[in-house]
Amino acid sequence: MLEKIPFNRPAYIKKAEVYLQQALQSGHLAGDGNFTKQSTALLEKMIGVKKALLTTNCTHALEMAAILLDLKEGDEVILPSFTFVSTVNAIVLRGAKPVFIDIRPDTLNFDENQLEKLITPKTRAIFVVHYGGVACEMDSINQISAKNNIPVVEDNAHGLFASYKGKNLGTLGVLATQSFHETKNISTGEGGALFINDPSLEERAEIIREKGTNRSRFFRGQVDKYTWVDIGSSYLPSEITAAVLLAQLESGEQIQAKRNQIWNTYHTQLADWSARNGVRLPFVPAECSHPSHLYYLLMPNLDARTRFIACMKSKNILCVFHYLPLHLSDMGLKFGGKQGDCPVTEDVSDRLVRLPLFYDLTEQELERVIDAIKSFSP
Numbered sequence: 001m002l003e004k005i006p007f008n009r010p011a012y013i014k015k016a017e018v019y020l021q022q023a024l025q026s027g028h029l030a031g032d033g034n035f036t037k038q039s040t041a042l043l044e045k046m047i048g049v050k051k052a053l054l055t056t057n058c059t060h061a062l063e064m065a066a067i068l069l070d071l072k073e074g075d076e077v078i079l080p081s082f083t084f085v086s087t088v089n090a091i092v093l094r095g096a097k098p099v100f101i102d103i104r105p106d107t108l109n110f111d112e113n114q115l116e117k118l119i120t121p122k123t124r125a126i127f128v129v130h131y132g133g134v135a136c137e138m139d140s141i142n143q144i145s146a147k148n149n150i151p152v153v154e155d156n157a158h159g160l161f162a163s164y165k166g167k168n169l170g171t172l173g174v175l176a177t178q179s180f181h182e183t184k185n186i187s188t189g190e191g192g193a194l195f196i197n198d199p200s201l202e203e204r205a206e207i208i209r210e211k212g213t214n215r216s217r218f219f220r221g222q223v224d225k226y227t228w229v230d231i232g233s234s235y236l237p238s239e240i241t242a243a244v245l246l247a248q249l250e251s252g253e254q255i256q257a258k259r260n261q262i263w264n265t266y267h268t269q270l271a272d273w274s275a276r277n278g279v280r281l282p283f284v285p286a287e288c289s290h291p292s293h294l295y296y297l298l299m300p301n302l303d304a305r306t307r308f309i310a311c312m313k314s315k316n317i318l319c320v321f322h323y324l325p326l327h328l329s330d331m332g333l334k335f336g337g338k339q340g341d342c343p344v345t346e347d348v349s350d351r352l353v354r355l356p357l358f359y360d361l362t363e364q365e366l367e368r369v370i371d372a373i374k375s376f377s378p
Helices: 015-026 034-047 058-068 085-092 112-118 138-148 199-209 215-219 239-250 252-269 271-277 302-314 330-334 343-351 363-374
Strands: 051-055 076-080 097-101 123-129 152-155 175-179 192-196 296-298 352-354
Touching: 015 034, 015 239, 034 051, 034 192, 034 239, 051 058, 051 199, 051 239, 058 085, 058 152, 058 175, 058 192, 058 199, 076 085, 085 097, 085 123, 085 330, 097 112, 112 138, 123 138, 138 152, 192 199, 199 215, 239 252, 252 271, 252 363, 302 343, 302 352, 302 363, 343 352
Parallel strands: 076 097, 076 123, 123 152, 152 175
Antiparallel strands: 051 192, 175 192, 296 352
16 A cells, blocks of 8 residues: 555754753743744744744634733624634634624635625724735735724734735734644644734733733843733743744745745646646735645535545545634524625635645655546546
């Protein structure tokens, strides 16, 4: 039997072993040590963000964003239905109501053309998701947000190192969240970051991350003792996580180069096959650069996708679908979601399938995946 090709495998960077050993020998394994400081400084430099705070995961970064925006019961937040559950959980944990917006059929991103009609006097935030690391139409979204004085949060879990009109994703909202989950280009297993582009939120963000205390100010010598001053939780990752992150970030260029090569090979090699079989490939607008986070196929229908995944599995290749519409989930229905609210989301969710894409996917494995795809007829 052919060796299994997984959907994902985190990038192995040997330097991480050295950094882990140093962290373990340092005597400081809790957060905000040397590796946390180095990783944070490098992130800020690479992205051009005013302030970055490492978090235990992207979910916690989203929760921090919701707290910083003072979301509460009676508030409404607009977000796409086509996203991971962490985006909406951060909102409902504060008592706010999610208002789901549909996605564009080309980029599968938040449809900015539907935004204004969803805004009400209760709207307190707009959460955008850059699907696959391809940017939303941020000029239009930020224009509408400015006109209505509603802050924008970028869920940039997919979009590290991507850009929109020359500006890095993560710098285009008041706040942005980042993921370093094992499925992401830069991975620590679990991990994340909050990017803060409004300086007025920096100090409170530190307090929230440190269990509601002003501990960070104490360590900078700004106060002679620290105490409980606000709500918060334990969102600070350990030095173990930060050590792995530093090694990954320092190898970011080589990781990205390999992923770009794989993405481009799929896109070139599958063009003719997809055109003949009514399968749509990813679309990237000219003003966007993307990080080759994922590569998907949009099959003609649900039956074709089901048969495709089974066909690939029979060849020991794992392909997977992605998000189910949040507005049609059990919780989404409780918030008033119903069939037909987000028709593009409902359609895409049934047809999308993701292909294996990871740093150490070999040329032979990539060729095997492409050959298997070309043998399939929808």
